[in-house]
Amino acid sequence: MxxxxxxxxxxxxxxxxxxxxPAMVQGLKKLSETNAITIYSFAPVDKxxxxxxxxxxxxxxxxKSLLKIQYLTLGLWFVLDHxxxxxxxxxxxxxxxxxxxSSWMNRIFGIPWVLSLHAGEVASLPEVPFGxxxxxxxxxxxxxICPKANLIMTMxxxxxxxxxxxxxxxxxxxxxxxxxxxxxxxxxSLKHPIRFLHISNYHPVKDYTTLIKTFSLLVQRIDCELVxxxxxxxxxxxxxxxxxxxxxxxxxxxxxxxxxxxxLFATSHILIHTSRFEGLPMVxxxxxxx
Numbered sequence: 001m002x003x004x005x006x007x008x009x010x011x012x013x014x015x016x017x018x019x020x021x022p023a024m025v026q027g028l029k030k031l032s033e034t035n036a037i038t039i040y041s042f043a044p045v046d047k048x049x050x051x052x053x054x055x056x057x058x059x060x061x062x063x064k065s066l067l068k069i070q071y072l073t074l075g076l077w078f079v080l081d082h083x084x085x086x087x088x089x090x091x092x093x094x095x096x097x098x099x100x101x102s103s104w105m106n107r108i109f110g111i112p113w114v115l116s117l118h119a120g121e122v123a124s125l126p127e128v129p130f131g132x133x134x135x136x137x138x139x140x141x142x143x144x145i146c147p148k149a150n151l152i153m154t155m156x157x158x159x160x161x162x163x164x165x166x167x168x169x170x171x172x173x174x175x176x177x178x179x180x181x182x183x184x185x186x187x188x189s190l191k192h193p194i195r196f197l198h199i200s201n202y203h204p205v206k207d208y209t210t211l212i213k214t215f216s217l218l219v220q221r222i223d224c225e226l227v228x229x230x231x232x233x234x235x236x237x238x239x240x241x242x243x244x245x246x247x248x249x250x251x252x253x254x255x256x257x258x259x260x261x262x263x264l265f266a267t268s269h270i271l272i273h274t275s276r277f278e279g280l281p282m283v284x285x286x287x288x289x290x
Contacts, residue, residue: 001036002035003038004088005040005105006028008042010041011039012028033053036085039054039056057081088111094115113149114149115146115153120277124166130205130277131277146171151172151174153176154174154176194269195226195227196272199230202231207275207276212246226246226250227250228252230255266290
């Protein structure tokens with residue numbers, strides 16, 4: 001049995017619904033059947049949400065002002081755990097802060113480490129704006145940490161190409177797609193009103209202007225409605241819906257836990273997703289699985 005240390009932010013037991021990253025939680029649950037896993041989290045964790053058999057070390061507050069204390073706390077935990085029973089591999093989620101701590105532990109103990117990228121860690125879209133490379137501190141971390149990893153993992157070939165292009169480095173990159181749970185096939189017939197579905201927590205990279213304008217054109221041609229799922233939709237989106245007189249056709253239902261989405265996929269006809277950047281569009285894969 002191999003011993004794995006996973007360092008990251010919000011992998012399990014975090015977020016509004018305490019679900020972390022559902023696809024990763026399921027993957028870790030399977031991985032823990034044959035490996036001993038400890039998670040070191042730079043965010044508070046609801047440990048009751050952790051899969052059975054996975055040990056969790058987490059900080060008590062994610063305030064940026066306490067980052068040095070967080071490094072010290074997780075670092076000391078890691079050192080003590082490694083001395084008691086040596087780790088075979090470190091898996092870091094993102095260059096900063098997880099990659100920084102992983103690099104230190106690699107330098108001290110010589111443990112091989114993998115760096116995985118999940119979103120916009122090496123992206124740069126100034127027009128949105130989106131991407132860690134737009135932040136000087138995060139950009140510096142990406143350029144310094146990525147070349148030190150024994151292996152970089154991305155969720156898609158597209159993301160791997162972005163890494164090589166933006167960092168201008170010939171890096172050892174493996175593409176490992178996240179999976180989704182396949183659903184039993186059921187034939188679905190179109191009936192009116194046709195229900196379009198959009199799922200995303202609010203961020204300008206999801207391009208809501210294109211989303212709302214596209215739906216406004218569809219409304220003129222067919223009997224349809226749009227259901228939007230996600231948190232933190234602000235005044236900008238609401239004003240756009242009102243200005244286009246779509247209040248009766250668009251329904252915002254807020255955030256939902258992942259297990260509640262199956263019902264929406266089952267009762268909707270078409271996913272409409274207008275994001276400007278996705279490391280891997282999980283919501284599209286989930287829609288296809290339904």
